[in-house]
Every structure is written in structure tokens, then in C-alpha cells.
Amino acid sequence: MSTSTMTITEREERAREILAHEGLQFERNNEPGSKGYTIIQPSGLRYDRSIEDLESTASIIMEDTGTCCICGGTYYTGGNNPEPVMPLNDGENRCCRTCDRNIVIPARLREPVSA
Numbered sequence: 001m002s003t004s005t006m007t008i009t010e011r012e013e014r015a016r017e018i019l020a021h022e023g024l025q026f027e028r029n030n031e032p033g034s035k036g037y038t039i040i041q042p043s044g045l046r047y048d049r050s051i052e053d054l055e056s057t058a059s060i061i062m063e064d065t066g067t068c069c070i071c072g073g074t075y076y077t078g079g080n081n082p083e084p085v086m087p088l089n090d091g092e093n094r095c096c097r098t099c100d101r102n103i104v105i106p107a108r109l110r111e112p113v114s115a
């Protein structure tokens with residue numbers, strides 16, 4: 001569906017659903033000088049964005065999707081390196097953001113650091 005035939009609410013809802021895959025949230029910002037929305041990163045950082053900005057971020061998220069090698073779910077934005085939980089396998093293996101956060105990063109933190 002072309003964005004020109006969608007209402008602003010439909011555009012917001014579509015962007016909201018896609019941005020949530022990467023843990024991004026946004027809210028309307030009606031303050032003078034705002035582009036219209038505040039996007040909130042998982043870290044809590046906030047940025048002033050327009051609806052077009054939100055949609056271009058959404059299209060980047062949807063550009064490179066695949067199947068997570070750990071949970072079998074969908075990864076977005078190219079996924080994450082699954083090592084050491086799974087071998088990279090020449091870049092064939094990618095994992096989703098949830099597995100990266102809950103499984104891969106904790107596994108890396110437990111690994112001895114090699115010099």
C-alpha cells in the first residue's frame with residue numbers, strides 16, 4: 001500500500017509495528033519546533049523525528065530480514081552475530097535481537113577474554 005493513500009494513523013501504526021522489532025518506540029511530540037515525533041531508543045536516548053523519518057527507518061529495518069539461527073524467529077536489519085552460541089558459518093548464521101540480548105551477549109560475558 002502506498003503511503004499516499006494511508007491516513008496518518010495507519011502510517012504511524014505500520015511504523016510502530018516495524019520499529020518495535022528493533023526495540024524502538026516513538027510518541028507524538030506536539031511541541032513547537034518538533035518534527036512531530038520523539039523516537040526512543042532501547043537505551044533511552046530520544047530523537048526528534050518526522051513521520052517520513054520513521055518510515056525510512058522502518059524500511060531499513062525491513063530491508064534485510066531472515067530466520068534466526070537460534071530461535072527460528074525472524075531477524076531484522078541484518079540480524080546479529082550469534083557467536084559463541086552458534087558458529088558464524090561464513091555469515092550464514094544470524095540471530096535476532098531478542099536472542100542477541102538474552103543468550104549471545106550473556107554467553108560472551110561468561111567467556112574468558114583471550115589476549
Ligand SMILES: [Zn+2]
Pocket residue numbers: 068069070071072073095096097098099100
Ligand atoms: Zn532468536
